[in-house]
Amino acid sequence: MSVQHFIPQTYTPQAFHRQAHEALDDPQIRANFRRAMDGLITKRRDVFSDWDLEALRELGANIRLRALAKLPDLLEQLEANCQANGIRVHWAENGEAACRIIRELCEARGAKSVIKGKSMVSEEMHLNAHLEEAGIEALESDLGEYLVQLNEQTPSHIIMPAIHLNTDEISEILHDKTGTERTRDVDYMTAAARAQLRERFMAADVGISGVNFAVAETGTLCLVENEGNGRMTTTVPPVHIAVTGIEKVVEHLRDVPPLYALLTRSATGQHVTTYFNMISSPRKPGEHDGPEEVHLVLVDNGRSGIYQDNELLDTLRCIRCGACMNHCPVYTRVGGHTYGTTYPGPIGKILMPHMLGLEATKDLPTASSLCGACGEVCPVKIPIPDLLVRLRKESVGEGRGNVPGAGVKRSRKELLAWKGWQWLATHPAAWRGSTVIAGKLRALTPAKLGPWTEYRTAPKPAKVSLHALVKAHREELAGEGRS
Amino acid sequence: MSVKLYPPKPEKVYFFGTCLIDMFYPQAGLDGIRLLEREGIEVVFPDDQTCCGQAAYTSGYHDEARAVAAAQLDLFPDSWPIIVPSGSCGGMMRTHYPQLFAGTPREAQARDIAERIYELTEFLVHVCHVKFADKGEPQKVAMHTSCSARREMGLAETGPALLAQLGQVELVEQVRAAECCGFGGTFAVRHPEISAAMVEDKTQAIEAAGAEHFVTSDCGCLMNIAGRFEHQKKAVRGEHIASYLWRRTS
Amino acid sequence: MSAREIILKRLRERSDGPLQAPQSDFTVVTGRGWSPQERLERFERLITSVHGEVIHTTHAEWTKRLIELLAAKSIRRLALGHEHPVPVAARTALRNQGVELVDVDRDIEDWKREQFETVDAGLTSTGGAIAETGSLWLWPSPDEPRLISLVPPVHIAVLDADAIEDTFFDVIETHGWAGGMPTNALLISGPSKTADIEQTLAYGVHGPRELVVLIRHQREAT
Numbered sequence: 038m039s040v041q042h043f044i045p046q047t048y049t050p051q052a053f054h055r056q057a058h059e060a061l062d063d064p065q066i067r068a069n070f071r072r073a074m075d076g077l078i079t080k081r082r083d084v085f086s087d088w089d090l091e092a093l094r095e096l097g098a099n100i101r102l103r104a105l106a107k108l109p110d111l112l113e114q115l116e117a118n119c120q121a122n123g124i125r126v127h128w129a130e131n132g133e134a135a136c137r138i139i140r141e142l143c144e145a146r147g148a149k150s151v152i153k154g155k156s157m158v159s160e161e162m163h164l165n166a167h168l169e170e171a172g173i174e175a176l177e178s179d180l181g182e183y184l185v186q187l188n189e190q191t192p193s194h195i196i197m198p199a200i201h202l203n204t205d206e207i208s209e210i211l212h213d214k215t216g217t218e219r220t221r222d223v224d225y226m227t228a229a230a231r232a233q234l235r236e237r238f239m240a241a242d243v244g245i246s247g248v249n250f251a252v253a254e255t256g257t258l259c260l261v262e263n264e265g266n267g268r269m270t271t272t273v274p275p276v277h278i279a280v281t282g283i284e285k286v287v288e289h290l291r292d293v294p295p296l297y298a299l300l301t302r303s304a305t306g307q308h309v310t311t312y313f314n315m316i317s318s319p320r321k322p323g324e325h326d327g328p329e330e331v332h333l334v335l336v337d338n339g340r341s342g343i344y345q346d347n348e349l350l351d352t353l354r355c356i357r358c359g360a361c362m363n364h365c366p367v368y369t370r371v372g373g374h375t376y377g378t379t380y381p382g383p384i385g386k387i388l389m390p391h392m393l394g395l396e397a398t399k400d401l402p403t404a405s406s407l408c409g410a411c412g413e414v415c416p417v418k419i420p421i422p423d424l425l426v427r428l429r430k431e432s433v434g435e436g437r438g439n440v441p442g443a444g445v446k447r448s449r450k451e452l453l454a455w456k457g458w459q460w461l462a463t464h465p466a467a468w469r470g471s472t473v474i475a476g477k478l479r480a481l482t483p484a485k486l487g488p489w490t491e492y493r494t495a496p497k498p499a500k501v502s503l504h505a506l507v508k509a510h511r512e513e514l515a516g517e518g519r520s
Numbered sequence: 521m522s523v524k525l526y527p528p529k530p531e532k533v534y535f536f537g538t539c540l541i542d543m544f545y546p547q548a549g550l551d552g553i554r555l556l557e558r559e560g561i562e563v564v565f566p567d568d569q570t571c572c573g574q575a576a577y578t579s580g581y582h583d584e585a586r587a588v589a590a591a592q593l594d595l596f597p598d599s600w601p602i603i604v605p606s607g608s609c610g611g612m613m614r615t616h617y618p619q620l621f622a623g624t625p626r627e628a629q630a631r632d633i634a635e636r637i638y639e640l641t642e643f644l645v646h647v648c649h650v651k652f653a654d655k656g657e658p659q660k661v662a663m664h665t666s667c668s669a670r671r672e673m674g675l676a677e678t679g680p681a682l683l684a685q686l687g688q689v690e691l692v693e694q695v696r697a698a699e700c701c702g703f704g705g706t707f708a709v710r711h712p713e714i715s716a717a718m719v720e721d722k723t724q725a726i727e728a729a730g731a732e733h734f735v736t737s738d739c740g741c742l743m744n745i746a747g748r749f750e751h752q753k754k755a756v757r758g759e760h761i762a763s764y765l766w767r768r769t770s
Numbered sequence: 771m772s773a774r775e776i777i778l779k780r781l782r783e784r785s786d787g788p789l790q791a792p793q794s795d796f797t798v799v800t801g802r803g804w805s806p807q808e809r810l811e812r813f814e815r816l817i818t819s820v821h822g823e824v825i826h827t828t829h830a831e832w833t834k835r836l837i838e839l840l841a842a843k844s845i846r847r848l849a850l851g852h853e854h855p856v857p858v859a860a861r862t863a864l865r866n867q868g869v870e871l872v873d874v875d876r877d878i879e880d881w882k883r884e885q886f887e888t889v890d891a892g893l894t895s896t897g898g899a900i901a902e903t904g905s906l907w908l909w910p911s912p913d914e915p916r917l918i919s920l921v922p923p924v925h926i927a928v929l930d931a932d933a934i935e936d937t938f939f940d941v942i943e944t945h946g947w948a949g950g951m952p953t954n955a956l957l958i959s960g961p962s963k964t965a966d967i968e969q970t971l972a973y974g975v976h977g978p979r980e981l982v983v984l985i986r987h988q989r990e991a992t
């Protein structure tokens with residue numbers, strides 16, 4: 038089997054083209070993603086078959102829109118209710134500030150060992166590396182995250198972090214890093230990881246988790262999971278720190294069931310996950326388990342910037358289900374690492390430019406055929422293709438200029454080409470003349486047209502344009518009319 | 521996708537041929553016109569039409585796209601339907617013209633045009649209620665519905681519905697029929713390798729379905745998929761659905 | 771200014787102005803109108819589809835079924851509460867049955883390793899269940915703490931057939947959850963599972979490998 042995946046590699050959005058090239062050339066990666074995405078697409082379709090999906094999506098979009106419309110008020114309400122319940126709330130303008138807050142909370146408890154439940158926000162702010170630097174070991178406990186961490190990689194999918202790895206590769210990683218037997222027995226590997234991680238749950242000083250929905254009305258943190266590691270993380274250690282983006286708040290508790298229904302079905306095609314864990318306070322007097330301290334860290338990290346603009350705002354509706362990547366023909370072929378960003382796939386393409394700037398991410402918004410599959414399946418109806426077009430517009434400097442790095446792709450040469458096209462397409466006589474010339478010169482069409490003709494034959498202009506064909510056709514009809 | 525209410529069959533329609541058809545596939549445009557004329561409809565082809573502006577629009581060059589789109593807006597002064605033999609240009613005009621002109625003095629005009637846009641197969645099915653008599657030889661055919669037709673215009677069914685009327689044609693379904701062929705306008709140029717991987721899968725799927733021929737209602741997809749088949753020297757050939765329908769029924 | 775003030779100020783002073791909050795229509799997540807029989811069938815179909823086991827019994831007979839179940843699964847040490855009628859009845863029935871009853875009204879710090887390594891099963895009551903998704907709902911308490919439905923390899927949950935409601939939304943509304951949430955509220959739908967190794971399902975990754983639901987009916991099914 039191939040060992041190349043075990044070489045730690047740093048992926049960057051700047052190297053998108055090279056990384057895409059490497060992924061496309063890697064049959065293992067291609068096969069792993071294709072198989073996984075095909076399965077997820079089928080499961081999602083089946084699980085929604087007995088639902089009024091459109092009505093549910095409409096409600097989901099509406100709930101998220103309402104939460105965003107009231108966002109500052111809801112954040113204050115969430116904070117007040119959490120604090121009334123005994124949950125301490127912290128605010129961070131960016132990832133670095135959030136890391137600092139979490140590190141200080143750990144240090145205040147003298148924590149050396151942290152166990153983590155799945156949290157994409159913590160990936161976004163590189164929390165593990167930050168804690169390691171401070172001498173605090175942060176261990177991922179979601180099986181996929183654990184495998185990826187053992188392999189010194191980052192997740193390649195927001196819901197299924199190790200989807201790029203197949204059974205043999207995982208067996209090799211576990212053998213290499215933890216000394217288990219080489220095997221294709223998934224139950225054996227799962228049991229081995231269970232045993233390894235149970236020790237760590239017992240020993241951990243702090244548990245860190247993400248949040249799927251934060252309910253303002255009740256001060257409740259909702260966590261969605263199948264494995265039970267999230268419940269372990271939020272129940273066994275004496276301290277629980279939940280970290281979340283500020284957009285994850287919802288207004289009412291009754292807003293949760295529709296979003297939960299959309300999330301699990303869209304993500305993995307499940308009716309429901311094994312656990313839905315709703316946390317509203319630390320351990321109360323008389324209770325025998327659960328953490329003594331619960332903290333909620335609210336992270337902005339670019340979100341309040343996205344919030345300013347009526348069109349870009351839709352980006353913040355996302356509930357992180359991953360359906361857009363499961364259905365994306367580009368993601369399916371290049372995999373998650375190629376994007377070089379925390380969030381890959383369509384949602385990454387519309388989110389990461391705000392976090393990293395368009396200079397670093399300029400190849401992401403263009404890496405889409407705008408096929409619309411992402412927007413079609415999005416449970417909260419984010420118009421992802423429109424947002425991709427908006428970011429392209431910002432890149433070439435024809436937008437509002439309110440995205441970091443706007444105008445980075447402004448190029449005189451390209452603008453001139455489009456201006457030339459504009460002139461021709463607004464001068465009909467010249468346009469018709471050009472099609473005549475193209476028809477006459479068709480024999481001279483080069484057989485090689487850059488990358489297009491590496492894979493396809495070159496299109497040849499027709500001898501006679503449609504304009505000319507229609508003219509002849511009209512004359513023919515007129516002739517018939519006369520006779 | 522809201523349910524569109526279709527009007528009764530009109531006496532006259534406008535025909536917007538699209539730039540790709542004008543320059544590369546004019547026969548498809550003429551065949552589309554003939555299909556409409558055979559239904560007793562007079563087809564008006566405004567001579568000053570050029571391009572809907574989609575490529576500039578999706579590339580982010582909205583000022584340039586708007587200028588070109590503006591030149592098209594004036595070509596359809598009467599209230600007849602406007603028939604477009606392409607899901608992507610039709611989608612551009614129906615969905616994005618109103619966005620492009622939002623807040624400008626021409627917004628109302630753009631909305632009026634948008635509401636009159638019909639993709640050709642949509643119009644043949646839902647307005648003309650065409651009935652075809654197939655005169656061709658038996659053939660296995662695959663249909664590739666463009667992503668714009670399928671998702672932006674909600675027209676996954678109209679192309680196959682027309683082919684289903686051809687008695688000698690067996691419509692075969694390729695795996696992942698709804699997946700993009702990888703054209704995507706400038707996408708194929710900016711990300712050629714990813715696009716190539718996509719069209720490779722599409723041609724394999726069409727071939728594996730046993731198709732002897734494929735049709736599509738979008739010339740971008742046609743250029744891409746047929747170009748790939750030709751490059752590989754495969755026997756499968758493709759054409760615009762308008763040409764296929766005309767050829768087999770005239 | 772604090773980070774809090776800066777963030778809230780940016781949100782409040784958004785450049786495109788205040789947003790209109792739409793009203794929500796929740797029809798799609800409620801009003802199923804299932805009969806008790808339909809609820810029961812649906813619950814059973816869904817929870818068994820994700821590897822949960824269901825045993826039908828009655829209020830009069832359920833502890834007998836429990837004893838048989840413990841024997842069948844060779845459960846020697848069972849963790850359970852003291853106060854809720856479910857553990858109270860179980861404790862009475864299990865006297866002299868050769869099963870060690872493990873007290874759970876102890877702070878976890880005092881018996882963490884014992885709970886993690888020596889308990890064979892946890893028995894809990896449930897608040898009810900959700901037919902639409904095949905889910906149990908639990909509000910852990912000092913009597914029945916959070917971890918006994920998670921740490922032991924088998925979770926035995928006792929559910930009354932008439933406590934199955936249609937949807938999650940219905941449960942929240944009917945029981946007025948928004949009026950006062952407990953420290954922890956849980957939905958449990960099957961045993962712990964993962965598909966992180968090449969989409970292959972494996973059970974018991976962190977939590978129980980088995981979930982058994984004893985459904986108590988008012989009387990024997992005819």
